[in-house]
Amino acid sequence: MDTPATGRCRLYLITPPAFDPQPFADLLAAALDAGDVAALQLRLKGVDDDAWRRAIDALRPVAQSRAVAFLLNDRADMARAAGCDGAHVGQDDMPAKQARKLLGPDLTLGVTCHDSRDLAMQAGEDGADYVAFGAFFPTGTKDAKARATPDILSWWSEMMELPCCAIGGITADNCAPLVRAGTDFLAVVGSVWNHPDGPAAGVKAMNAAIAAAVAG
Numbered sequence: 001m002d003t004p005a006t007g008r009c010r011l012y013l014i015t016p017p018a019f020d021p022q023p024f025a026d027l028l029a030a031a032l033d034a035g036d037v038a039a040l041q042l043r044l045k046g047v048d049d050d051a052w053r054r055a056i057d058a059l060r061p062v063a064q065s066r067a068v069a070f071l072l073n074d075r076a077d078m079a080r081a082a083g084c085d086g087a088h089v090g091q092d093d094m095p096a097k098q099a100r101k102l103l104g105p106d107l108t109l110g111v112t113c114h115d116s117r118d119l120a121m122q123a124g125e126d127g128a129d130y131v132a133f134g135a136f137f138p139t140g141t142k143d144a145k146a147r148a149t150p151d152i153l154s155w156w157s158e159m160m161e162l163p164c165c166a167i168g169g170i171t172a173d174n175c176a177p178l179v180r181a182g183t184d185f186l187a188v189v190g191s192v193w194n195h196p197d198g199p200a201a202g203v204k205a206m207n208a209a210i211a212a213a214v215a216g
């Protein structure tokens with residue numbers, strides 16, 4: 001997962017809460033062709049391993065053929081054998097150390113750190129490649145436990161080399177303070193998949209907003 005070599009923040013797309021993998025693959029291709037996306041996270045809840053494998057088989061080539069890193073949410077145990085680029089784990093999923101062991105040294109590991117500097121420093125020590133803070137805004141996608149403010153992003157990005165990611169209710173209209181605070185990635189679900197003009201327009205709008213925040 002390429003971190004922004006230019007110093008510019010990049011979009012990190014997460015799959016919507018429910019979708020049918022085959023038709024969704026076309027929608028995803030259009031979204032990824034619409035603008036810069038650093039990573040796609042496959043996020044499924046309450047499905048069995050066969051459903052995970054079907055979704056991975058449908059979506060992984062779409063992402064990887066476009067040089068978009070393909071990460072699994074929660075399932076660090078599946079990522080390596082399934083040819084994925086990494087995994088994202090939360091504080092209640094598995095210890096970051098265990099996820100790192102499962103992934104090996106080369107795959108990307110992301111860790112949810114809510115609004116906690118301590119959790120983020122621990123995640124870095126335990127082998128995370130990026131730390132995720134949030135939720136920054138109200139979101140209907142997840143019942144998010146914590147609320148974060150941009151100062152954690154500015155503190156982290158000034159103190160640490162390890163990339164950070166912002167998540168939670170982020171849209172083209174509200175992302176500027178997060179970009180200016182130094183986040184390396186903006187992780188989004190709703191602002192892309194629920195965009196009134198479709199996901200490709202959502203990706204374009206997010207990239208335009210990132211560029212505007214950097215310029216402004």
Ligand SMILES: Cc1ncc(COP(=O)(O)OP(=O)(O)O)c(N)n1
Pocket residue numbers: 012041043073074088089090091092093110112132133142165167187
């Ligand atoms: C990039 C990114 N950041 C945070 C999360 C949330 O992970 P978690 O706290 O484990 O919650 P679930 O997504 O598993 O419901 C994430 N998935 N991605």
Ligand SMILES: Cc1ncsc1CCOP(=O)(O)O
Pocket residue numbers: 134135138139140141142144167168169170187188189190191
């Ligand atoms: C998975 C997750 N973790 C914290 S908030 C959130 C949901 C992000 O979705 P949206 O971009 O629609 O708010």
Ligand SMILES: [Mg+2]
Pocket residue numbers: 073074088089090093
């Ligand atoms: Mg999780």
